[in-house]
Amino acid sequence: MTEQRKVQAAFADVAKDLLAKDGARLSEAEQREIEAEAEEEILGEPSALQRKADNPVSESGAPAWAKVPSNLVIPPWKQIGYVRFKPSLTERPDLGERMCITWGLSVVDERLARQAARGESTRMYEELAKRMIRSVDGHKADWTGKNGEGSVNRFWEEIGPKSRAFLINQYLQTHTPTVEETADFFLDCCTYRTSVVG
Secondary structure: HHHHHHHHHHHHHHHHHHHHEEEEOOHHHHHHHHHHHHOOOOOOOOHHHHHHHHHOOOOOOEEEEOOOOOOOOOOOOOOOOOEOOOHHOOOOOOOOOEEEEEEOOHHHHHHHHHHHOOOOOOOOOHHHHHEEEEEEEEEOOEOOOOOOOHHHEEEEHHHHHHHHHHHHHHHHHHHHHHHHHHHHHHHHHHOOOOOOOO
C-alpha cells in the first residue's frame, strides 16, 4: 500500500468516526460515499467528505459551530453566510473566536449603507459589507448604536482590519456577477437594435 493510500484509508476511518459519533448509524449510501472518497486521489483540495467533516451541519442547515439566534428570521431563497474568525485574526483575541451570519443586501440595506458612508466613496464598500451582517456572536444584529451584545459597529471594530477585509471581500464576491454570468448576460440576455425614423 502506497503512503498516499495509507493516508486515504486513515482519513476514511476518521471520517466514519466523525459521521457516526453520538450513536448515529451510517446509511449504506454514506458508507459507499466514504469508500469512494478513500479511493479517489487527493489533489491538494479538500474532498467533499473532508469538507463535511470540517463543517458539520446542524438540522437547521447551519454549521454546527454557528450560533444562530432564536429570534433571527432568515428570509427564503437567500444564500446565508456563516463566518467565523479565529482569535489571532482579530483586534481583540482575548474575546475568543468571533462569528457572524450574513446574507445579501436588499434595496433598503443598500440605501442605508450609502447614508452611513455619508458620500465618502472610500467608506462605501465597508458600509455595504457591514449591512450584510445579520447576527453577531449568536445575537441578532443591533444597529441602534448602543453597543449591546449584537452591536454591529462594536463587532466591526473588535474584529480588526484583517477580518474586516474578509467581510468586504465576501460582499464583493456575493454581490458582483462572475465573468461567466456577465458573458452569459450580454450574449444571451441582452440585445440591441437601432431605431429607424419614419
